[in-house]
Amino acid sequence: MLKSLFKFGKAKSILVCETDGFLLRAAVLTRAGNELAVLQTAESQQADMADAVADVIKSLKDDGWEGGDAVLLSPTVLSTLLELQIDPKKPRPLAQMNELIRWEAEPLLVQHATQCSVGNLLIARGYMTKEQADAVMDLQQGRANPAGGLELMEKFSLRRFGDLAEELGYIKRSQLNACLAGQEWLKSDDELIDCGWSAQGEVSDIPGTYLWQVSAVTKSLLQRWTTVFQMQGVKLQAMYPLAGSSASLLTDTAEEQVLIESHGSMSFTMRTKDNHIVEQHLYLDASKKTFERCLEGFHTLTVANDANIYLANWSANDHTTIHDLASALDRDVITIENNAITEKSSPGMMGAGLHYLGMGKSNWLSHVRLGGPLPTLLHRPNIRGGILFSVILLLILFAEAFLLVRGSIVESHKNEIDTRWQIIDSAMKRINGDIKQVKQRKKELKDRKSDKQREQQRFTFFGEELPERSALVQVILGILQGAVSEHIIINSIDEYDKRANFMLRSLRRKKDNRIEIESFNLQAWALSETAGQQFIQTLKKAAEPWGLEILDSNVAGRTGPLNLEGFTVTLRIVKLVSAESLSNRTPLL
Template sequence: MKGLLRGIGSARANATGSRLVDTWRTGMQRLGLHAGGQPCLLLRWDVSGLQAALFDSRKGDARLLGEAESRDGRLTAAVAVVLQRFAEMGLPRPRHALLAARHLLPAVVDLPVAPDKPRPAAQMRELIQTDLEPALAEFGSLWSMGALLQARGYLDGEARQRITLEESIRRQGRQTPLRYGETALELELIERAALDECLDQQAALQNLDARIVAGWCGRIEDKQPLWLACGVGERIYGEWREALGELGLQLDAVLPLAWLTSEAAPSSLAEAGTRGDERLPQISLELHREEVVAVCRRQGHIVGSRSEGRIERELGADWLNRIIADWTSEPRATITLLCLHAEDEAGIAGLADDLNLTTGHTCHSRDAETCRQALWRNLLAQGQARVPGLPRLVDRELRGSPWKNHDIRRLAALAGVLLLLAGAETYQRVQLAMLEERIASRQQKEQERSKAAQQAAQVNQKVAELARSLDEARRQLEPLVNDRSRLNALIAMQGNLPDLLYLLAQSVGTDAVLDAVENDISAVSGAAVHVRAWSPSYTGAQAFVSRVAEQVRSKAYGVAQTEINEREGRTGKAGHEVVFWLLPEEVELEAGAPELPAATAGNGISNADGERRR
């Protein structure tokens, strides 16, 4: 990817070819983004400005998507510029950021605390602040106005020499001395805006905050506790968070720029272990603009660190050897010169050779490009690691675990007891409420049953009253109904009487004669006809009754209560008297035969067939 970007930069002379290559690069980056997922923004922030890189590390293998930089002295404006440049490359807007800041100073501190039993975060911060305040004050004093103007790019080395010469001339001529910035303005080397910007930065670097935001990590080294810490003013850390928050970025972690570039990759540690020199000291000399930071590591872990200001002096092997003299006293050691800025690359190779001759140890050098790529790799690894090898600032780690505070544990225990009491009381209240609800439900059911019983009693009472009213009405209507029935029967009988008499006349023969035909409406139903006849023989009497029954059947009448008794005729001749009733068949079927008056008395006997209908 680096070679591709360099090739594009060198081909800008050809406008058409450059546009084609840029289009291809943008398409490839978009394809890579879709395959990798949400990228992470890595920021390198120091006095000279901001450098940024966009990485995709979803699959575990970090992949560089793009790089950008800004010389703006304000972090908010600088981050906005690099985000705009990433958008122009066709890359998405990241949501998370990792920051490597030069203002965040690291140090090896001596704390009377075991690494496996750290104190609460507030106490650890107070202990670390005592060791970090001198380092922060010394770091602020390194930034003279000339160093700031050169770091910001407003002056170069030649211009600084002119200003120094002008100040010397003024002192020799006993002229009114001017401040460094005023002298640069008088020589028209800078503008007032540049001077004001550097004055603000100098005040921010040299005015220490009352509170320091610190991060730490500890381990056991040679059976002794070894603590690594980093710190920065609380105001500056708050400005970083607010600046990124305004742009929609979440600051996941902040690490010190010093130490981070020289941090060894896991593969390098494994290679050193195979050679058997993992216990040898690995000395790194980080060449920053304003100072040289020396770091000593064993087995890839930092065991010591010190720094010394450059103060416009040239880098020399004797000076660097004096900084690391106690570390190079061992028989074997490796030294690495890390060039963090391009202006130091010119003599880095010769300086490494001189240092090799001075110390007698192997000395290597890395150019600015290699150091920048190592910085991105180490920043991504240390920022996302669950247990980092370097101190860092993470919000959740700054707050610390509340359970390590005895007061918090006591409050938690008291809160637990109160919660148990509240839970027991709530349980009792719930049980009481449920009991009251069941009592109220039972009372309501009892009231409903009582009300239903009362309603049932009222309904039964009304039903009984209606039954009595119906019985009374039935008794009142029954005579009328009977009278109506008798009247209907009489009317029907009056209509059928001529036909019945005609049929009786047809039934009379030589074996029987009619004596009388009667209808007594006061004793029997008005529809009944009483017939009395005489026959000389018993068989004749029966034959007469049979003929009558057959004749009247066409009129829906029948014969009932037939009686045949012996009786003399009108002439004194012996014979039998026949007595029976003619009744409508529906009267016989519905209500049975009515109670008829006894037949005429005689000395004869009743026929058994007289009881059934003929």
């Protein structure tokens, strides 16, 4: 919500530059709805990056660019995942976060800087093979090598790598000078670093520990690049890692995704799940082919079988990489596509542009911002002041508008209401008086009708139903007295509630439309099954003249009093009437 609220404050265009130390590419990217559009592109192969920056900016301005801010993608920027016991929902203060992440990132940045050694640069440029570089390292460090004996090792043990490689005939002086010039913009001895970070999810097997994606670069390199751009009238806002910036091009989904990003001498692999990065690795080996580096990088991840695999392979790289990967992995590999990716603008440049303009997946990419990371939106003084001022201004405007509208409405209706009020008031008094009299009469009639109904129900109950009930009970007792023999013991006789719903009882008699109005449950015990059956038949004959019926009779073996073996007799004595006669029976209220 805050991002959309302050979207007006974001830049509409940005100059994105990318360098590997030998070549500088630049593209001016701008918003085009929900996508990026490339306005101008330029590149320079000047050995000195200061001259290269001047060349591309001049070329862009000649094409119509009016200047603005810039970001730079460089291999010197470290991108890694750190495990920290810091909940992203409760981050530390900015100064503490910066210090903690610097402490963790410093040794990793030192190790990362080894990729910019002269040997790696010579291999990456194709000036020498890895085997030749290993031979030079062996001689330089005094290790035995088939290329020469002990005397040769002692001679070259104190020589610089580039000079020794040239003397051995592996490279030319011009090639060495080109790599040394590029190394000046890729390596620094400064121990002070600047960092940027992005919160990810919780580590699955370590509760309370969270992953944080961190980017870091030395202060001297950041300041050096800032000065170079500033000399051309352009402000460098941030530096991004060369490998991994295309992550902003991925779609926002909770499904597991794998990104493989290919570069000239390295490959970057990243796995996301539940909208968080769970793994990422940078694989560096200039001696291998693009496909081999991508495959090696993929195997460093723990990938599910249903994960989507994406390849960010620039057109300048091998076009067969995606087919080779799909064949080797026996899985579908999807190429990341974007209309802004051209021969002069790489996927990483597009990803950095989307991230800086706030259009891509922001938490899958971190950058090193000039001046350090910004606090969260609500902790920035200018944002807080703007929010407070806006809220106060809106409240004042709404209050004034509401009062004006309400006053106008009240004033327009006041005169009309005043003129009609006296007529309406007198009419209402007369009508209310009439209504009160009508209600009083209705209440009296209703009370009289209720009293009459109660009296009639009492007469019916005491004059008809109660005598009938008393006679019925006497009849049933008489029937039982005549039917009980010395082989029968009456255990219990009970009656259903007369006020129960007669319709529910009738559901048990699907073929008989009559309804039970009286029902007695009888339970007895007989010495023999014959005595029990005879007792039931005797009851049926005795009950028939009185309009009673015996239903649900059953004789079953069961132990009786004094643990004597016998039979339990259960039955119901019911009185059935038609539905027409039942409608005339009114319960007592």
